[in-house]
Amino acid sequence: MLPARVFAVAPLALLILALSGCSSLGCTDTTAERGEAGARVRVVDTDGQPLGVTAAVVDWRLEAHPQVPSEGDRIHFHFRFDGADEYSDPAVDTCAVDKERVALGCQTVYSSQAFxxxxxxxxxxxxxxxEHPEQVAEVLLIPNDQSYNGRTCDVDIKDGGGMHPPEPPSRGDQL
Incomplete structure (x- = not known):
């Protein structure tokens, strides 16, 4: 039989462990679901809640990049962020897609790039x-904010974990 002091101290020890970030539940990482791509999207956080920012592809065209014209045509696109301010820097993934909405190439653009x-x-x-710019039918944005991706459990077991943005799209992904 254990002394009464052990039972009195046990809740205090559990509280200290929980406050220090160590708990019996452990660290867990979760990934948000990728939102519906479009030419105009409402940017959402990792919980799917709107940030009050809209991102849009204003226009796009095929043309040679002026600094490397010998590399052939690229997709030159203009984008716009409405609702972003100097304290936030939301980012969305931008993809050139074919007529079946299969990604041909993607990258992340930040509102701070709108200058x-x-x-x-x-x-x-x-x-x-x-690779094949002539196959591009549209340039689409994915609404998930990619500007903040907190520490993972692998990197920081004590302070890591939580919801993270979806993996960035890559060539061949169906959007």
């Missing part, structure tokens, strides 16, 4: 290199 002309400072542009 357009003085009459439209919310608009920016970037380039996507794809």
């Amino acid at each position: 357009g002309p003085a009459d439209d400072p919310l608009t920016g542009d970037d380039w996507l290199a794809v």
